Amino acid sequence: MCVTDRLPDHPQTQAKPALRAAAEERTMKTEPGPQVAAAPHASAHRTPGPGVSEPPALLVDGVTKVFRKGGGLLRRLRRNGAAPAARPVVAVDNVSLHVPRGEIFGLLGPNGTGKSTLIRLMSTLLLPDSGTVRVFGFDVERDEFRVKQLINRVSVEASFFKKLSPMENLMYAARLYRVDTRYARRRIVEILALLELQERNIWSPMEDMSRGMQQKVAIARAFLTAPVLLLLDEPTTGLDPHGKRAVQAFVRDIRDHHDTTVLLTTHDMLEADALCDRVAIIDSGHIVALDTPANLKGLAPRVNGHEATLEDVFLTVTGRELRRESEPSHDSGT
Amino acid sequence: MTAVHSELKASYAFVERNINLVKRYWGWELVWIAYTIANSLAVVLIASGINAAIDHNALTRAQESRLVLFLTVGALVWHYLAVVFEVVSDMISWERWEGTIEYTFMAPVRRATHMVGTTLFSLVYGLVHTAVILAVIVVAFDLDMANANYAAAAVVLVVGSLSLVGIGIMGAVLPLLYPERGSQMTHVIQATLVLVSGVYVVPAALPEPLRTLSAFSPATYVLGGIRAALLDGAGLDQMWRTVVGLLCVGLVLVPAGVWVFGRAERYAKRTGRLKRSG
Numbered sequence: 001m002c003v004t005d006r007l008p009d010h011p012q013t014q015a016k017p018a019l020r021a022a023a024e025e026r027t028m029k030t031e032p033g034p035q036v037a038a039a040p041h042a043s044a045h046r047t048p049g050p051g052v053s054e055p056p057a058l059l060v061d062g063v064t065k066v067f068r069k070g071g072g073l074l075r076r077l078r079r080n081g082a083a084p085a086a087r088p089v090v091a092v093d094n095v096s097l098h099v100p101r102g103e104i105f106g107l108l109g110p111n112g113t114g115k116s117t118l119i120r121l122m123s124t125l126l127l128p129d130s131g132t133v134r135v136f137g138f139d140v141e142r143d144e145f146r147v148k149q150l151i152n153r154v155s156v157e158a159s160f161f162k163k164l165s166p167m168e169n170l171m172y173a174a175r176l177y178r179v180d181t182r183y184a185r186r187r188i189v190e191i192l193a194l195l196e197l198q199e200r201n202i203w204s205p206m207e208d209m210s211r212g213m214q215q216k217v218a219i220a221r222a223f224l225t226a227p228v229l230l231l232l233d234e235p236t237t238g239l240d241p242h243g244k245r246a247v248q249a250f251v252r253d254i255r256d257h258h259d260t261t262v263l264l265t266t267h268d269m270l271e272a273d274a275l276c277d278r279v280a281i282i283d284s285g286h287i288v289a290l291d292t293p294a295n296l297k298g299l300a301p302r303v304n305g306h307e308a309t310l311e312d313v314f315l316t317v318t319g320r321e322l323r324r325e326s327e328p329s330h331d332s333g334t
Numbered sequence: 335m336t337a338v339h340s341e342l343k344a345s346y347a348f349v350e351r352n353i354n355l356v357k358r359y360w361g362w363e364l365v366w367i368a369y370t371i372a373n374s375l376a377v378v379l380i381a382s383g384i385n386a387a388i389d390h391n392a393l394t395r396a397q398e399s400r401l402v403l404f405l406t407v408g409a410l411v412w413h414y415l416a417v418v419f420e421v422v423s424d425m426i427s428w429e430r431w432e433g434t435i436e437y438t439f440m441a442p443v444r445r446a447t448h449m450v451g452t453t454l455f456s457l458v459y460g461l462v463h464t465a466v467i468l469a470v471i472v473v474a475f476d477l478d479m480a481n482a483n484y485a486a487a488a489v490v491l492v493v494g495s496l497s498l499v500g501i502g503i504m505g506a507v508l509p510l511l512y513p514e515r516g517s518q519m520t521h522v523i524q525a526t527l528v529l530v531s532g533v534y535v536v537p538a539a540l541p542e543p544l545r546t547l548s549a550f551s552p553a554t555y556v557l558g559g560i561r562a563a564l565l566d567g568a569g570l571d572q573m574w575r576t577v578v579g580l581l582c583v584g585l586v587l588v589p590a591g592v593w594v595f596g597r598a599e600r601y602a603k604r605t606g607r608l609k610r611s612g
Contacts, residue, residue: 067606120609123440127603148442161351161432163358168351175347176441178340205358 055137057229057261058099058122063131065092065117065285091117093285094131099263101136104255106276107265108310114285115265116155119233122263123153135229152227156234158214162207166192166217169206170224177225184224191220195246212243219250230254232264236271244271251275269310279310283318341447348451349458352421355428356459367466374409374467377534378475381405399478400565405534406471407561412533414464414491415498415553416524421456422502425449426509427517439608445599446592453499460495481567487560489570493577494556496584501527501552503591507598511607527553552583 068086092114099105107115120126121133124144132139138146160169167188174184192202195216206214215235222230232251236244248271254260266272272279273293280290289296293310300308300316308316356363381401385392393401425448429435438448471477505523509516530544531537531553540548548554559576562568570577602608 117606120436120606123436125436125440125603125608126606127600145442145444148440151440153437153440155436157433159433159437161355161434164351164354168354172347172351172354173437173441175344175350176438176443178344178442 054101055134056098057101057103057136058097058105058263059132059134060095060097060118060122061132061134063092063095063118063121063128063133064090065114065121065126066090066129090285092121092128095282095285095287096131097280097287097290099261101261102255102259103277104251104262104264104275106272106279107263107282108267108269108272108279108314109265109282110267113282115282116233117285118282119153119155119231119263119265122229123151123231124148150227151229151231152222152225153231153233154215154218154222154235156237158206158211158218160206160214160217163205165203165205166197166209166220167202169217170221173221174224179224187224188220191223192217195220195250212239215239215243215247219247223250223254226258226260228260230260230262232262234265234267236266236268248275269314273310281314281317289313289317341444342450344443345447345451345454347443348425348448349455352452352455352459367463370413370463371467371470374406374413374471375474377409378402378405378471382475399476402475403477403479403565404561406475406477407564408533408557410464410468410471411491411557411560412528412531412553413467414460415495415556416528417460417463418453418456418495419498419502419505419524419527420520421459422449422452422499423505423508423520423523424517425452426506427520430509430513430517435608439599445595449503449592449595456499456502457495479564481565483563483567483569486568486570486573487563489577490556490559490563490573490580493580493584494552494559497552497556497580497587500584500587500589500591503588504594507595510595510598510602513607527551530554532557552580552587555580 067089069089070086095114095118097105107118109115117126121128122135122140124140124147127141132141134140135147135150138150140147160166161172164172167185170188171181171184174181174188179187189199189202193199197213197216197220201209201213206217209217219235235251236247239247251262251264252275255262264272264275276293278290278292279296280287281296282288289299296310296313297308300312302308303312381398381404384401385398426435429438501523505520508519512519526547530540530547531551532540532548533553537545537548537554537558555576559568559573559580562573
């Protein structure tokens with residue numbers, strides 16, 4: 001059963017998929033001021049006029065990001081300025097991607113291969129050294145504020161004020177995203193109930209909750225703010241099978257019923273296979289393969305007559321095993 | 335106007351969040367207020383104990399009373415300014431401690447809106463804290479406030495807060511750029527201000543080069559103005575130069591702070607410093 005099928009009845013949700021109604025309702029309930037609907041391109045991408053080509057949900061064009069390690073001011077002073085410059089670490093190397101609206105796009109690779117860096121570049125938290133990232137036609141560097149209005153992110157760390165309750169944390173998010181506060185209070189309770197969070201937990205500090213419960217609140221935060229591009233950075237890492245299934249159901253629902261484009265990073269092959277329309281395999285900052293899961297499986301030889309898995313594909317295209325490298329499960333964040 | 339209203343409403347997110355944090359950390363708030371009361375009382379007690387320490391006739395009763403008031407104003411005003419500075423400069427540290435910095439910086443909120451919310455909270459929080467300490471001091475000491483010009487003192491305090499907000503925003507750059515120790519580095523700014531601004535001494539009595547440095551600290555003029563208003567009953571007509579000067583410095587320091595912060599934020603995004611928790 002689809003999780004959104006259980007949304008409480010609402011006059012506007014009758015005869016409509018519940019999440020779409022929620023998104024429309026949120027748009028109506030958002031306060032005046034700069035917001036998604038107000039952005040000319042943003043509204044254009046929702047209903048392109050005749051003959052108008054819609055910009056892709058996400059366009060990454062030749063992006064490179066290099067970090068410099070070990071070049072602190074004190075170290076340089078100690079070396080009398082004679083030491084070599086900081087060691088460059090190439091996190092993302094000339095990556096290009098094109099994600100059309102409504103797609104669930106998977107970015108697959110072990111820890112430290114540049115997945116999280118790419119997500120941070122898309123979410124305006126990092127600036128590219130070269131190349132461009134565009135969200136529905138908006139450049140993340142030049143149109144930063146517009147991009148922020150269109151995106152939200154769920155990451156491997158739930159990232160909340162731990163002493164505050166889910167209600168307090170989500171109200172904070174609602175105010176930042178200009179969601180009407182009366183509407184938000186009601187919706188938070190509804191969404192968390194939908195995600196099977198017990199009502200008493202809504203008012204208790206986040207620090208008293210398990211990681212799985214905190215991750216549900218993180219998903220509720222993304223849901224509340226109704227992004228049109230949702231960036232999911234290993235959202236199921238560390239969750240039990242039940243929690244994983246709940247997150248995966250949410251991802252499908254938000255795409256199917258809410259017109260949201262989803263970019264998902266993971267090192268879970270089964271998850272990528274089950275959820276994604278297309279998958280890019282990333283290794284050492286490069287995209288080494290990009291296609292539908294079915295076509296990617298064709299890249300690896302069949303084993304004992306069985307179809308290859310995405311893990312076999314990863315081994316074939318990189319020459320390395322994914323599972324062994326991803327077992328520590330703590331993303332190094334590069 | 336609608337856009338301004340929307341930004342102001344968004345800035346309330348930070349006020350409400352910080353009020354919620356204060357409520358949730360109420361135990362720590364009690365400890366903090368007890369600590370600041372003890373500190374303030376210890377400073378003011380210097381005045382009432384000075385005769386016993388040196389010579390029973392060193393100060394007349396009137397002189398002793400004036401010294402009590404002088405130190406009280408120093409303790410209270412400095413506490414208020416320090417709280418404003420600390421809350422503003424901690425706006426990044428809090429996010430680092432909680433691991434929420436990426437979420438706040440990813441939200442569609444202008445940094446100026448973020449700063450307005452944090453500043454509003456800092457002013458209210460500073461005033462409440464200072465009022466509690468003042469109440470305790472009033473009970474503990476017989477303060478002679480017969481000449482006090484409260485309105486003039488309030489104007490100087492409000493106008494003077496602007497400068498500290500500007501310096502606080504610049505201080506917030508340190509935890510932005512130095513995730514591990516940036517918060518502690520802001521204490522250096524605070525310690526320097528308390529040393530040179532004549533918090534517990536008249537600036538003229540400071541040794542060189544501290545006396546020269548005191549001329550560059552806005553806190554020197556805030557303290558001087560409030561002391562003139564509360565101890566000597568000076569009105570705004572006598573202190574207009576101080577008020578206008580503080581206003582001008584505040585109007586320069588706040589945008590300068592926002593500009594410096596903007597540059598630092600860009601540098602942090604270029605070098606990947608937003609991601610670490612510190």
